[in-house]
Amino acid sequence: MSLINTHGLTDEQKMMREGVLDLLSRHLPWERVRKMDEAREFPHEAYNALAEAGYLGIFYPEELGGMGASYKDIAVFMETLGYYYTGIAQGVTTTAIYAGMHVAKFGTPEMKQDIVPKIVAGKVKLALAMSEPGTGSDVAGIKTSAVRDRDDYVINGSKVWITCAHVADYLVAIVKTDKQARHNGISTILVPTNTPGVTIRPLSMLGRRTTHANEVFFDNVRVPASNLFGGEGQAWKNIMAALGLERMGLAAISAGHCFKITEYARDYARERIQFGQPISQFQVIQHKLADMMIMAETARQSVYRVAELLDGGHKVVQEASIAKIVCTENNFKCADIGMQILGGAGYSNEYDMQMFFRDSRVGPIGGGTNEIQRNIIAKQMDLA
Numbered sequence: 001m002s003l004i005n006t007h008g009l010t011d012e013q014k015m016m017r018e019g020v021l022d023l024l025s026r027h028l029p030w031e032r033v034r035k036m037d038e039a040r041e042f043p044h045e046a047y048n049a050l051a052e053a054g055y056l057g058i059f060y061p062e063e064l065g066g067m068g069a070s071y072k073d074i075a076v077f078m079e080t081l082g083y084y085y086t087g088i089a090q091g092v093t094t095t096a097i098y099a100g101m102h103v104a105k106f107g108t109p110e111m112k113q114d115i116v117p118k119i120v121a122g123k124v125k126l127a128l129a130m131s132e133p134g135t136g137s138d139v140a141g142i143k144t145s146a147v148r149d150r151d152d153y154v155i156n157g158s159k160v161w162i163t164c165a166h167v168a169d170y171l172v173a174i175v176k177t178d179k180q181a182r183h184n185g186i187s188t189i190l191v192p193t194n195t196p197g198v199t200i201r202p203l204s205m206l207g208r209r210t211t212h213a214n215e216v217f218f219d220n221v222r223v224p225a226s227n228l229f230g231g232e233g234q235a236w237k238n239i240m241a242a243l244g245l246e247r248m249g250l251a252a253i254s255a256g257h258c259f260k261i262t263e264y265a266r267d268y269a270r271e272r273i274q275f276g277q278p279i280s281q282f283q284v285i286q287h288k289l290a291d292m293m294i295m296a297e298t299a300r301q302s303v304y305r306v307a308e309l310l311d312g313g314h315k316v317v318q319e320a321s322i323a324k325i326v327c328t329e330n331n332f333k334c335a336d337i338g339m340q341i342l343g344g345a346g347y348s349n350e351y352d353m354q355m356f357f358r359d360s361r362v363g364p365i366g367g368g369t370n371e372i373q374r375n376i377i378a379k380q381m382d383l384a
Contacts, residue, residue, distance in 0.1 A: 002259070002263065003259050003262055003263055003266075003293060003296070004083065004256075004259050004300075005297075008304075009076060013072070013073060013076045016055075016073070016076060016077065016080075017076055017080045019053070020050070020055065020077065020080045020081065020084070021080060021083075021084060023046075023049055023050065023053055024046055024049075024081075024084045024085070024088065025084075026049075027045050027046040027049040028043055028045065028046035028084075028085065028088060030085075030352075033085050033087070033210075034352065034355070036087070036209075036210050037087070037209045037210055037355055038209075040202075040204075040209045040210065040212055041210055042091065042164070042166075042167050042210055042211060043085075043087060043088050043091060043210055043211075044167075046088050047088065047091055047092065047122065047125075048122050050088075050092065050122070051120070051121055051122025052122065054067070054120075055077065056092065056095075056096055056119060056120050056121075056122060057069075057120045058073055058074055058077050059074060059096045059097060059100070059101065059104075060100075060104055060116055060119075060120060061104075064104060064112055064113070064116040064117065064120075065116060065117035065120045065121075066116070066120060070307075070311050071245070071248065071306075071307040071308075071310040071311045072304065072307040072308065072311055074245070074248070074249070074252075074307070075248060075252045075303050075304060075306075075307040078092075078093065078248075078249045078252035078253055078256070079252040079253070079255055079256040079300070079303065080256060081253065081256065082252060082253030082254060082255065082256030082257045082260075083256030083257065083259055083260050084256075084260070086208060086253055086257050086359045086360075087208060087209075087210035087211050087359070088210075089253040089256070090163065090164075090208055090211040090253070091164060091167075091210070091211045093249050093250070093253065094125075094126070094127055094128070094163050094164040094211065095119060095124075095125045095126045095127070095164070095168075096119060097245060097246055097249050098126075098127070098128040098163075098172075098246060099126035099127055099128040099168075099170070099171075099172040100115075100116065100119045100126050101242050101245060101246075102128070102172050102188060102229075102230070102238065102239075102242060103115050103116060103119075103126070103172065103190070103229070104116050105238070105241070105242060106188065106229055106230035106231075106234075106238045107190075107229045107230070108226070108229055111190065111229055115170070115190075124169040124170060125164065125167050125168050125169055125170075126168055126169065126170045126171070126172055127162055127163060127164045127165040127168035127170075127171055127172070127214075128162070128163075128171075128172050128174075129159040129162050129165065129171040129172065129173040129174065129191075129216050130142070130159070130162075130174040130239075131159060131160055131161045131162070132144060132157070132158065132159055132160060133158060133160050136161070136369075137368070137369055137371075137372050139174065139186070139236070139239065140182040140183045140185075140186065140236060141182065142157075142174060142175070142176055142186060143157055143176065144156070144157025144158065144159065144173070144174075144175050144176060144218060145157055145175060145176045145177075145179060146173075146175040146176065146177050146187065146189055146228070147177075148177075148225065149222075151224060151225050152222045152223060152224060152225055153175075153177075153189060153222070153223055153224075153225055153227070153228060154220055154221065154222050155173065155175060155189065155191065155197075155218040155220075155221040155222075155223065156218055156219065156220060156221070157175070157218050158215065158216065158217045158218065159173070159215065159216040159217075159218075160203075160213075160215050160216075161203075161213045161366075162200075162213060162214045162215070162216050163208075163211060163212070163213050163214075163366075164211050164212075164214075165193070165200050165213075165214040165216050166200055166202050166212070166214050168193050169192065169193060169194075170190055170191065170192055170193065171190075171191045171193060171198075171216065172188060172189075172190060172191075173188070173189050173190075173191050173218075174186055174187075174188060174235055174239070175187055175188075175189055177228075177232050177233060178233060181233070183236040184233045184236070185233060186233070186235040186236055187228055187230070187231075187232050187233055187234065187235050188228065188229055188230045188234075188235045188238065189223060189227050189228045189229075190223070190227045190229065191218075191221060191223055191227070192223075195221050195222070195223060196221070196222075197218060197219040197220050197221035197222070198216070198217070198218060198221055199216070199217040199219070200214050200215070200216050200217075201214060201215040201216075201217070202214050203215060205362075206358050206361065206362075207355070207357075207358030207359040207360070207361055207362055208358075208359050208362055243317075243320065243368070244306070244310055244315070244316045244317070244320045245310070246367060247306075247320040247321065247323065247324040247367065247368070247373075248303060248306045248307060248310065248316070248320055248323065250324055250327070250328065250363070250366070250367045251299070251302060251303045251306065251320075251323040251324050251326070251327035251328070252303045252327070253327075254299060254327035254328045254330070254331035254360070254363050255296065255299040255300040255302075255303050255327045255330075255331075257331050257334075257356070257359070257360060258292070258295060258296035258299050258300075258327070258330055258331050258334045259296045259300075260356070261292070261296075261331075261334045261335050261338045261353070261356045261360075262289065262292040262293055262296050262334060262338070264338065264352060264353065264356070265288075265289060265292065265337070265338040265341045265342065265353070266280070266289055268341065268342055268345070268351075269285050269289065269341055272342075272345075279341075285341060288337050288340065288341055289341070291337060292334045292337055292338065295330035295333055295334055296330065296334060298326060298330065299323075299326050299327040299330045299331070302319075302322060302323040302326045302327060303323055303327065305319060305323070306319050306320050306323045317376065317380055318376070318377055318380040321373040321374075321376045321377050321380075322373075322377065324367065324368070324370070324373050325364075325370045325373050325374070327363070328360075328363030328364045328370065329363070329364055329370065331360040331363050332357075332360045332361055332363060332364065334360070335353070335356045335357040335360040335361075336357065338353050338356065338357075339353050339354070339357055
């Protein structure tokens, strides 16, 4: 029995949730997840099945081949993916939100009409190439340069921690077009990964192994000047405009994962016999599970608050940062408590809790660290 309360969702949202879970159970059965995690294999079959069923259109307007769905629809979808398996959730998010939303919002008309329908159909995957070895949280300090040479830009530099770059057909690269400027000196360029001079090196990560991070190197990479989009020097403003949805998506994945972990620990506690009875009958275990449930539901509520505000046309700078913090930190806390409930089994690779623990830890780091999120909240409180 799932612990997620679906009251308040529309009939269509409930149907979508059940449809997604059914599709994933067929194309990404759980025993395969464990093997793919060990092999660091991207869940191509499940990704393609989601695209074929039309689910990747949920992020985009109808004129670009999408559904024109609400933010709450997106929250339900991302929560459901995170509940089933965070790897497939991250695979979808990387292409459809992190990178694809920049194209959909700021791309040239030709670029939008070319790329977005292919994303929806599952024909292309994208990755956002932003972080660099010396500049993680300080995006304005990036060093990767794009120099205009007649009808081209020539790109040189490197990126790191680039999720899913190894399966991407295009990189949405954040580059310096004015080396003397900071925020006003960065631009966005679409780079096909098969362009000469692009090298992608997979990194061995602790968790989210099926959608792992990579290093990306640009060595005199030449792309048409028309591949720069969103306006030269306008990338910072555009990145800021896309953060509400990005952080809501991250939060929704983590909220869904909280429930998965809580259910897994509950089911184990019901079966594990100690002192002649299931450990679920001991109050100390009941309280741990109750704390996990509180954290899962609190996380979920913060996600739907952001979706409600976005659907109402409101800014969500503070609320999105709060949701990102609450959901990702609760996700890791749930996994930590879950490991304690399972005891030795939780620390064993024979059980899934160790994977949940590993996969949850990236949440407070990725997508803007939770320390940066707290800085944002402090600024919104007029403290900085």
